[in-house]
Amino acid sequence: MSETAKFILGNETYEFPVIVGTENEKGIDISTLRGSSGYVTYDVGYKNTGATQSAITYISGEEGILRYRGYNIEEIANKASFLEVAYLLLEGELPSKEELAKFENEITHHTLVNEKFKFVFDAFPNGAHPMGQLMTMLSMFSAYYPEALNPHRSEEDRRLTIVRLLAKMPTLVAMIMKFKQGHPIVYPNNKLGYVENFLAMTFGHVTEEYVVDPVFVSAMNKLLILHADHEQNCSASTVRLVGSSHANLYASVSAGVAALWGPLHGGANQKVLEMLEAIKEDGGDTQKWLNKAKDKNDPFRLMGFGHRVYKNFDPRAKIIKKSADEILDKMGIDDPILDIAKQLEQAALSDPYFIERKLFPNVDFYSGIIYRALGFPVEMFTVLFALGRLPGWMAQWKELRAEGQPIGRPRQIYTGAAERPFVEIDKR
Numbered sequence: 143m144s145e146t147a148k149f150i151l152g153n154e155t156y157e158f159p160v161i162v163g164t165e166n167e168k169g170i171d172i173s174t175l176r177g178s179s180g181y182v183t184y185d186v187g188y189k190n191t192g193a194t195q196s197a198i199t200y201i202s203g204e205e206g207i208l209r210y211r212g213y214n215i216e217e218i219a220n221k222a223s224f225l226e227v228a229y230l231l232l233e234g235e236l237p238s239k240e241e242l243a244k245f246e247n248e249i250t251h252h253t254l255v256n257e258k259f260k261f262v263f264d265a266f267p268n269g270a271h272p273m274g275q276l277m278t279m280l281s282m283f284s285a286y287y288p289e290a291l292n293p294h295r296s297e298e299d300r301r302l303t304i305v306r307l308l309a310k311m312p313t314l315v316a317m318i319m320k321f322k323q324g325h326p327i328v329y330p331n332n333k334l335g336y337v338e339n340f341l342a343m344t345f346g347h348v349t350e351e352y353v354v355d356p357v358f359v360s361a362m363n364k365l366l367i368l369h370a371d372h373e374q375n376c377s378a379s380t381v382r383l384v385g386s387s388h389a390n391l392y393a394s395v396s397a398g399v400a401a402l403w404g405p406l407h408g409g410a411n412q413k414v415l416e417m418l419e420a421i422k423e424d425g426g427d428t429q430k431w432l433n434k435a436k437d438k439n440d441p442f443r444l445m446g447f448g449h450r451v452y453k454n455f456d457p458r459a460k461i462i463k464k465s466a467d468e469i470l471d472k473m474g475i476d477d478p479i480l481d482i483a484k485q486l487e488q489a490a491l492s493d494p495y496f497i498e499r500k501l502f503p504n505v506d507f508y509s510g511i512i513y514r515a516l517g518f519p520v521e522m523f524t525v526l527f528a529l530g531r532l533p534g535w536m537a538q539w540k541e542l543r544a545e546g547q548p549i550g551r552p553r554q555i556y557t558g559a560a561e562r563p564f565v566e567i568d569k570r
């Protein structure tokens with residue numbers, strides 16, 4: 143007999159089914175609670191709320207496990223290409239050699255972004271944040287591909303929208319970087335692979351052929367894979383919530399970018415570097431900054447530390463830390479910022495405040511160090527996170543649509559004024 147949960151309220155007992163996931167994680171299905179009892183559950187920040195069942199990504203915060211469609215992140219980050227992982231997330235299975243070739247070919251032939259987008263870039267002031275530009279440009283695609291406005295139009299339309307987004311996102315990100323630098327845009331090159339093309343458009347120049355460094359390609363490929371999905375985080379939940387109103391995929395993904403921008407989510411990678419720079423400027427006293435982070439009267443938090451789900455270690459951080467060491471070694475970079483990062487990491491990991499609260503470096507602590515070594519300006523870091531996260535957002539949206547899930551609409555406990563009469567003011 144399947145397990146049920148009993149809920150006793152006064153003289154009434156309510157019974158709810160227990161849902162068991164593939165990895166034996168359990169949830170109580172309380173969807174009938176309000177109808178039968180008039181009560182709602184209360185869980186600010188959704189710390190204990192399962193908003194969906196999903197077959198895309200599995201995370202165990204206690205064991206430090208991250209799997210895409212059943213494949214461990216350690217294996218996939220070292221053996222797969224980003225497009226292979228995108229295919230896996232979106233289609234549910236790894237592609238065959240032929241399927242991958244077809245997918246890569248299709249992506250390669252949708253990389254151009256309409257020339258009119260350049261005028262939109264011109265409308266931004268210098269110094270505009272790249273995440274704001276990315277949000278704008280992504281939602282603008284809905285105007286260029288109006289067949290996506292009705293997400294139910296056809297399966298083929300939905301597939302084409304996904305291909306377009308995956309193909310055009312690197313071009314868009316590279317355009318943002320070029321605009322930031324005031325350099326002419328470098329167009330996509332169909333002879334190059336996904337990551338190579340992105341690096342050529344970003345770091346290449348129209349005046350000379352760009353030689354793609356395999357070390358850069360491998361690092362970038364790994365970073366994109368590590369960011370590709372992370373189940374029901376703030377931005378994925380946003381994409382799902384927006385998508386649940388039957389908004390088109392461009393609008394949903396643009397909303398995901400907005401959610402990612404915040405410093406408590408994807409924006410942390412930019413904040414980590416800014417924090418390390420500030421510590422350096424301040425004389426490099428890491429203990430002083432650690433004390434600031436522990437001081438409850440000080441709003442400062444150690445950026446890149448802590449995670450809502452991982453409470454022992456972040457498996458992505460483990461992989462990326464190794465990658466950061468390799469790249470800096472290979473490139474012969476001796477960066478004082480890195481020394482500060484190492485000191486901070488060691489001090490925090492042995493400090494009772496951080497140990498008790500299970501706060502340790504997350505993926506964002508190290509990703510910024512690699513992005514910096516590769517030559518990206520700090521403000522581009524969160525955009526690079528979005529580039530990696532795109533297949534995950536789209537897989538979450540696709541799953542939601544395929545299952546025909548209802549509109550997301552949480553309840554609340556109202557705490558405002560009770561009913562009161564409206565007293566007109568004398569307006570004469």
Ligand code: ACO
Binds near residue numbers: 405406436443449
């Ligand atoms: N520095 C100092 N103290 C911290 C930090 C930190 N980075 N993170 C959490 N704490 C403390 C809190 O003050 C709280 O202490 P208390 O119990 O004494 O009140 C305790 O640890 C628990 O913190 P919460 O904020 O309740 O944990 P939550 O799960 O809600 O937040 C979050 C997780 C947002 C990631 C948080 O750890 C944080 O703000 N970290 C810094 C920002 C960051 O690196 N974000 C990237 C996350 S990874 C990603 O999105 C890809």
